[in-house]
Amino acid sequence: MLAGLVLLVMALVDLVRRPADTWALSGHNQLVWALIVILVGFVGPLLYLLIARPALEAATQAEPVEDRA
Secondary structure: OHHHHHHHHHHHHHHHHOOHHHHHHHOOOHHHHHHHHHHOOOHHHHHHHHHHHHHHHHHHHOOOOOOOO
16 A cells, blocks of 8 residues: 555656656657556556656657758
8 A cells, every 4th residue: 555655656746747848759648647647546657657757768868859951
């Protein structure tokens, strides 16, 4: 029970602190992930940490594409 609460808080804090442009670059929707984390219970935060967070980290690491036209 306590582990589930810790995962929930950890996932929500990470989710809220990410900028909108990072979410756009990752191809994931912040509102959808917030609902999954809150409504799915113990599995929701695990899914966020295993699926969305790595994609967000990769989007953060990606260099912006320069327009050379």
